[in-house]
Structures are given as structure tokens and as C-alpha cells.
Amino acid sequence: MRRPKPKKSIGPKHRRISEAEEIELLDAWIEAGKPDSGSNPLAFPPPPPSAPVGRLADGGFSPYAGCKLFRQLPISQKTKDGLRPKYTEMSEIQRASLPHTLSGRDVLGAAKTGSGKTLAFIIPVIERLYRARWGPEDGVGCIIISPTKELAGQLFEELKFVGKHHSLSAGLLIGGRKDVDAEKERVNYLNLLVCTPGRLLQHMNETPNFECSDLQILVLDEADRILDAGFKYEVDAIISQLPKHRQTLLFSATQTKSVKDLARLSLKDPEYISVHSESLTATPERLKQIAMEVPLDQKLSMLWSFIKTHLHSKILVFLSTCKQVKFVYETFKKLRPGIPLKCLHGRMKQVVRMAIYSEFCEKTSVLFSTDVASRGLDFPAVDWVVQVDCPEDIPAYIHRVGRTARFASEGKSVLFLLPSELEMFRKLQAVETKIPIQLRKANTQRLQSISGLLSSLLVKYPALTELAKATFKTYLRSIKKQKDKEVFDLLKLPIDDFAASLGLPMTPKVRFMQQKASDKIASDSDEATDLREANGSRPASGEKQILDRSQEEEDDDVLFPKETSVEVEDNPAVVLPLKNPKKKKMKINVHRPIGTRIKYDDEGNVIPPLAALADSENLNLLVKPDKVKERYEKLKEEMKQRDKEDKVLNRQRLREKRTKEKMKLKRWREEDEEDDDPDLDEAENGAPKKSKLYFDSDDSADEKREDVNLKTDAISLAEQEALALKLLNSMHS
Numbered sequence: 001m002r003r004p005k006p007k008k009s010i011g012p013k014h015r016r017i018s019e020a021e022e023i024e025l026l027d028a029w030i031e032a033g034k035p036d037s038g039s040n041p042l043a044f045p046p047p048p049p050s051a052p053v054g055r056l057a058d059g060g061f062s063p064y065a066g067c068k069l070f071r072q073l074p075i076s077q078k079t080k081d082g083l084r085p086k087y088t089e090m091s092e093i094q095r096a097s098l099p100h101t102l103s104g105r106d107v108l109g110a111a112k113t114g115s116g117k118t119l120a121f122i123i124p125v126i127e128r129l130y131r132a133r134w135g136p137e138d139g140v141g142c143i144i145i146s147p148t149k150e151l152a153g154q155l156f157e158e159l160k161f162v163g164k165h166h167s168l169s170a171g172l173l174i175g176g177r178k179d180v181d182a183e184k185e186r187v188n189y190l191n192l193l194v195c196t197p198g199r200l201l202q203h204m205n206e207t208p209n210f211e212c213s214d215l216q217i218l219v220l221d222e223a224d225r226i227l228d229a230g231f232k233y234e235v236d237a238i239i240s241q242l243p244k245h246r247q248t249l250l251f252s253a254t255q256t257k258s259v260k261d262l263a264r265l266s267l268k269d270p271e272y273i274s275v276h277s278e279s280l281t282a283t284p285e286r287l288k289q290i291a292m293e294v295p296l297d298q299k300l301s302m303l304w305s306f307i308k309t310h311l312h313s314k315i316l317v318f319l320s321t322c323k324q325v326k327f328v329y330e331t332f333k334k335l336r337p338g339i340p341l342k343c344l345h346g347r348m349k350q351v352v353r354m355a356i357y358s359e360f361c362e363k364t365s366v367l368f369s370t371d372v373a374s375r376g377l378d379f380p381a382v383d384w385v386v387q388v389d390c391p392e393d394i395p396a397y398i399h400r401v402g403r404t405a406r407f408a409s410e411g412k413s414v415l416f417l418l419p420s421e422l423e424m425f426r427k428l429q430a431v432e433t434k435i436p437i438q439l440r441k442a443n444t445q446r447l448q449s450i451s452g453l454l455s456s457l458l459v460k461y462p463a464l465t466e467l468a469k470a471t472f473k474t475y476l477r478s479i480k481k482q483k484d485k486e487v488f489d490l491l492k493l494p495i496d497d498f499a500a501s502l503g504l505p506m507t508p509k510v511r512f513m514q515q516k517a518s519d520k521i522a523s524d525s526d527e528a529t530d531l532r533e534a535n536g537s538r539p540a541s542g543e544k545q546i547l548d549r550s551q552e553e554e555d556d557d558v559l560f561p562k563e564t565s566v567e568v569e570d571n572p573a574v575v576l577p578l579k580n581p582k583k584k585k586m587k588i589n590v591h592r593p594i595g596t597r598i599k600y601d602d603e604g605n606v607i608p609p610l611a612a613l614a615d616s617e618n619l620n621l622l623v624k625p626d627k628v629k630e631r632y633e634k635l636k637e638e639m640k641q642r643d644k645e646d647k648v649l650n651r652q653r654l655r656e657k658r659t660k661e662k663m664k665l666k667r668w669r670e671e672d673e674e675d676d677d678p679d680l681d682e683a684e685n686g687a688p689k690k691s692k693l694y695f696d697s698d699d700s701a702d703e704k705r706e707d708v709n710l711k712t713d714a715i716s717l718a719e720q721e722a723l724a725l726k727l728l729n730s731m732h733s
């Protein structure tokens with residue numbers, strides 16, 4: 001613990017002395033009453049409210065482990081003044097963790113959503129710097145990292161609220177703000193930083209003299225999210241630049257217990273404080289939860305009907321992609337449901353996002369959102385959380401429903417599940433997950449179908465048709481990307497009905513669906529071929545082409561669908577075009593074994609060797625039928641082999657081409673580019689995208705993006721050269 005140093009800033013003399021005295025008293029008080037490591041302060045008897053607080057007449061100190069009121073804690077008067085009158089009594093997580101955090105220990109705090117974890121780390125942060133008499137010249141003393149910009153903003157507001165009587169300086173560092181240069185000037189004078197991982201790393205890398213070498217305390221809010229794969233690059237880079245000797249606090253409703261994660265953070269004998277582990281439910285007790293089976297093509301009608309019957313409620317609706325959020329928002333707005341609508345997703349400008357966030361805090365309305373709003377956000381008085389799309393896993397479910405029934409309030413949530421997603425209900429209902437959810441039948445009598453209305457809207461507004469197509473594709477893509485294949489199965493989706501429900505006259509072509517369906521057919525036909533081979537019969541002619549197609553179409557870019565036509569239905573019956581016969585001939589010619597004669601038909605076309613063998617004239621010339629068979633088998637083998645090689649090369653070529661096209665498009669069409677992930681905010685999961693994550697939307701960011709793009713071009717050129725060389729080799733072999 002740093003000792004108080006003489007205050008350098010100007011101020012009245014009596015105040016300086018009283019501060020020093022207060023700090024001395026607080027240090028002694030904390031030391032005298034700190035709970036044993038590993039003990040749970042909730043188990044201590046709380047002192048009565050009327051008991052004296054602080055230094056007692058006998059020279060000792062009042063106990064604080066187990067106390068219920070903020071004023072009974074060994075914290076500064078300024079913090080107590082900041083807390084009053086809004087906060088007087090502590091919540092369980094605050095009671096359990098504050099005695100440990102104030103004593104300077106590392107803490108992993110787990111408590112239900114809306115249970116007051118924010119104050120549980122904001123108070124020790126302020127107090128630690130106050131007691132160390134931190135000033136502007138000391139630089140960064142505390143860093144609070146949040147996974148999303150909105151949550152960072154909310155934490156910053158809470159920090160300002162509680163710390164309003166302190167003279168510490170704090171800054172909000174989040175991507176999407178244009179004033180990065182001004183921020184760089186200031187950042188060295190800030191004591192407390194509330195930031196998203198990307199922006200913090202940007203400062204660490206770019207801001208001259210940016211210093212965290214004296215960091216006292218690091219906080220990860222939504223720690224499990226920050227430590228997951230999506231932020232790995234940033235977090236590892238950040239941690240490597242922080243001093244190991246510091247206090248570290250990790251908080252989340254779904255806390256990590258991974259030793260690997262904790263090792264990454266170099267925690268020292270951390271206290272694991274999980275206040276609701278004994279609770280019967282993992283979600284807030286005042287939260288009523290239901291799940292409903294809703295077919296994919298009825299989801300929007302169901303949502304519409306739900307909104308129409310809850311016009312006086314504040315409703316938060318989760319969808320999985322930005323495009324879906326946009327589509328639902330735009331179309332529903334035009335259909336005028338009779339309640340204000342808003343939307344929030346990671347592709348919106350930061351100022352707009354912040355404005356929407358504040359508006360939803362204040363007004364009764366419906367907010368359509370991606371998972372950008374699923375964690376940490378404290379919207380007051382949300383009546384309903386509606387999950388139109390299934391969450392990726394149980395923690396995601398817990399965080400989403402946790403936007404309602406916060407602290408002492410009540411709330412309700414409904415989860416729409418496709419018939420193919422009912423496994424998620426079973427997982428949620430499992431005893432160990434402790435989620436009291438019930439499956440209800442949807443009342444289809446009250447269902448108001450809107451697919452016809454959507455069709456008319458799409459006719460009237462052509463831009464909406466494009467949005468509907470993108471919605472269709474990105475939704476399917478989001479399902480494809482889900483890890484839990486027990487729940488998410490692309491091939492079980494009624495995609496034609498889904499397209500129709502969005503108002504689309506035709507089902508858009510999606511190449512990865514084609515791939516999936518082909519894979520399925522391929523595996524089915526593999527089985528069939530095995531059977532036939534066992535019976536000694538030849539494969540049917542169409543099968544081979546389906547298999548070829550499936551291998552060629554591995555890349556699944558939804559932005560540039562090819563001309564190939566695919567129809568996938570409930571029972572996938574795939575219609576695939578024949579392969580380009582020209583290509584086939586080329587391949588045979590290039591790899592023609594030396595000495596093989598080329599045969600021509602009457603019109604001068606080359607007769608493929610197999611056809612030539614089957615030619616009746618030639619058949620007469622052949623010596624023995626078993627020789628024909630042998631020759632046939634040999635040629636078949638050779639062709640198979642060469643086909644294989646060609647396909648590999650072809651795939652590589654295709655990938656190269658698409659990567660280049662994508663990079664180009666990415667630069668040109670920032671607004672309309674595809675949603676690769678459900679949402680592309682810093683909050684989102686999946687592997688970090690170098691050009692996106694930490695250079696966000698600042699001016700400097702564009703320059704960086706250029707760098708990244710140039711780099712990618714250089715790589716692809718090198719790869720192209722290697723590919724050309726490979727091609728040449730294969731031609732000469």
C-alpha cells in the first residue's frame with residue numbers, strides 16, 4: 001500500500017490536514033477489521049444501525065465486515081456523501097465483497113444480474129486512489145475495462161456520480177469517438193480510465209508517454225466476456241503492459257473460474273465471492289420466464305402480435321444480427337404499431353447509440369437490439385425482454401433476461417424457440433442451470449400475420465427488399481456460425497417459408513446453404529455408393545456432379561452469390577447445375593497421359609476417353625472385355641486423382657479472388673457490408689478482426705485500415721505466386 005504523500009495541489013490548509021488524518025484513520029480501521037482471507041463477510045453478524053462508527057472510545061475501531069450500511073464502511077466522507085441519499089443499504093454482493101476489496105485483495109465477484117456489482121467495484125477503486133492521495137501528476141492509477149461502449153459509458157456515469165466530491169480525474173475511452181487526438185493529449189493526466197479494450201490498446205500503442213506502470217487497480221466488468229476469445233488479442237496485449245503488482249477485480253453474473261484465465265491476469269490469492277451460489281435460481285427471483293415454440297416463418301408475426309398486445313410496456317427485443325434489427329425496426333415503424341420503436345446495434349454511429357440508450361432509459365418504448373445491449377446495461381423499468389432469436393448459450397440467456405427485474409424490481413421474459421431449437425429449452429431447464437423457465441404454447445388465435453403487409457412494404461420500398469435479403473442471409477449465417485450444433489441446425493430451417501415471412505417473393509440464394517445441403521446429399525450418396533459398390537453396381541451419373549459441386553462451393557460468401565441455382569427445402573432436394581463441360585475437357589487434356597490418343601466425333605468435338613471406350617465401333621476393335629474393364633478402371637482412378645488436385649487448386653483460386661473482392665468492398669461499402677457476425681461491435685464474440693476492433697471509426701482508424709488492407713494484398717500476392725508455381729508444376733508432372 002502506498003503511503004500518503006504530501007499533497008501537491010492547492011487547497012485550504014485545514015482541509016489538507018483533515019484529509020491526511022482521515023486517510024490515516026481509514027488505513028488503521030481497514031487493517032484492524034479486515035476479514036480473514038477466504039471468509040464470507042455475509043456470515044458475520046451485522047452491527048446495529050445505531051452502533052458507533054469509526055474509531056471507538058477505547059481506541060479500537062467499529063467492525064465493518066458484515067455491516068449492512070454504506071456509512072458503516074471504512075470509506076471516505078466524500079464517497080459517503082456521493083452515495084447518499086440514493087444508496088444507503090448495501091446489496092449482498094456489496095456486503096460480501098467490499099470488506100475484501102477495501103483491504104486490497106484480488107476479488108472474483110459473481111452475483112446475479114442487476115444485483116449491484118457496479119458499486120462493488122467503483123467504491124474500492126475511488127477509495128484506493130483517494131487513500132494513496134493520487135493526483136494528476138501521478139497518471140493512471142485505475143483502469144476499468146468494459147466489453148461495450150454503452151456499458152463503459154454507464155460505468156463512467158456511475159463513477160462520476162459516486163465520486164463527485166473527490167478531486168480525482170476520470171476519462172471515458174471508447175472507440176467511435178472522433179476526438180482521439182484531444183484524448184491523447186489528456187489521457188496522461190487522467191487517474192481513472194473507463195474503457196473498452198480496443199481503445200485502451202490504441203492509446204497504449206499510439207499515445208506518446210502513455211504510462212500505466214504505476215497502476216494500482218485493474219477492474220474487468222463482465223470479466224468472462226472480456227476474457228473470452230473475442231478479446232484475447234487486446235486483453236493479452238494490455239495485460240503485458242500493466243505492472244504485475246496491482247489489485248485486480250473481476251465481476252460478472254456468469255463468472256469465469258478458468259484457471260487459465262486467472263493465470264493470464266496474475267491474480268494473487270483471489271477471493272472467490274459468489275453470493276448467489278446457494279440461491280435456488282441463477283436469474284433474479286422476481287423474473288418470470290417463459291419459452292414459446294414459434295416456427296421460423298411466424299416469428300415476426302408473433303413479435304408484432306406481442307407488441308400490439310403490450311402497447312404500454314417497455315420492451316427490449318433481442319435479434320441476432322444488425323440487419324435483422326434494422327429490418328424489423330424499419331418495417332415495423334412503417335406499420336405503426338402504436339408505441340415508439342428504437343433500434344440499437346453495433347453498426348450505428350456512437351453518438352446515435354448513446355442517444356438511443358439514454359432515450360430507452362427514459363421512455364416506454366420497444367428497443368430492437370443485438371447482443372450489444374445484452375450485458376451490464378441498466379435500463380430502468382424494462383417490463384419485458386423478448387428473445388426473438390435463440391441466445392448462443394446459457395450465459396448469453398442469463399445476461400439478456402437480466403436486463404429486466406433489476407435490483408428490487410420485477411420483470412418478465414419470453415424466449416421464442418424454433419421447433420429445431422427446443423434442445424435449448426431442455427438445457428435451460430436442467431437442474432444445474434437453475435433457471436425457472438416454462439414452455440408455453442403460443443396462442444395462435446391472437447396471432448396477427450404480417451407477411452402480406454411486409455410483402456406490400458417491400459414492393460413499395462425497394463430498399464427494404466435488399467434489407468430483407470440481407471436479413472435472410474445474415475440470419476442463416478448466424479445460425480451456421482453457432483457452436484452448439486445440438487441446438488442450431490441450418491438444414492432444419494424452413495428457409496422458403498422464412499423468406500416468404502420476410503415478404504420476399506423468392507428465396508434468395510445462399511451459397512453456404514448449398515454447401516451444407518450438398519454435404520448432406522454427399523454423405524447420403526456416399527452411403528448409397530458404398531452400398532452399390534458392395535453390390536458391384538456403378539454410381540448414378542448425377543451423383544458425381546453433386547459431389548463435385550459440394551467440394552467447389554466450399555467458400556460461403558453471402559455477399560457475392562454465384563449464378564448457380566440451388567433449391568433447398570425442408571427435405572433438402574438439391575438441384576445443381578451441371579459442371580462446365582469445357583472445364584472438364586481442359587482438365588482431361590492437360591493431364592492426358594503420354595501416348596493416349598484423342599478421339600473426335602463427327603462434329604470435330606473431342607470424345608472423352610471414357611466415352612471413346614464406350615463407343616461401339618471401338619468396342620469391336622478391343623481385344624478382350626476384361627482389358628477394357630481394366631483400362632476403364634485405371635482411367636477412372638487417374639481422372640479421380642486429377643479431379644481432386646484441380647479442385648484443390650480451384651478452391652484456392654476462388655478463395656483468393658473472394659478475399660480480394662471482399663477487401664475492396666469493405667473499403668467501399670462500409671454501410672452495407674454483410675454482417676459476418678451477429679453483431680460487429682467490440683462487444684461481439686468471435687475472433688478479433690484486426691481492422692475493426694481497435695481502430696474503430698476514428699480518422700486515424702481509416703489510415704490503419706489502409707495498412708491492414710495493404711498487408712492483406714501483399715499476402716495474397718505471395719500466395720498467388722505460390723499458387724501459379726504449383727499450377728505450373730502440376731502441368732509438367
Ligand SMILES: Nc1ncnc2c1ncn2[C@@H]1O[C@H](COP(=O)(O)OP(=O)(O)OP(=O)(O)O)[C@@H](O)[C@H]1O
Nearest residue numbers: 089090091113114115116117118119253376378407
Ligand atoms: N445498494 C444499492 N441500493 C439501491 N440500489 C442499488 C444498490 N446497488 C445497486 N443499485 C441499483 O441496482 C441497479 C443494478 O445495479 P448494477 O447495474 O450495478 O447491477 P449488476 O449486478 O452490475 O448487473 P449486471 O450483471 O446486469 O451488470 C442499478 O440501477 C443500481 O443503481
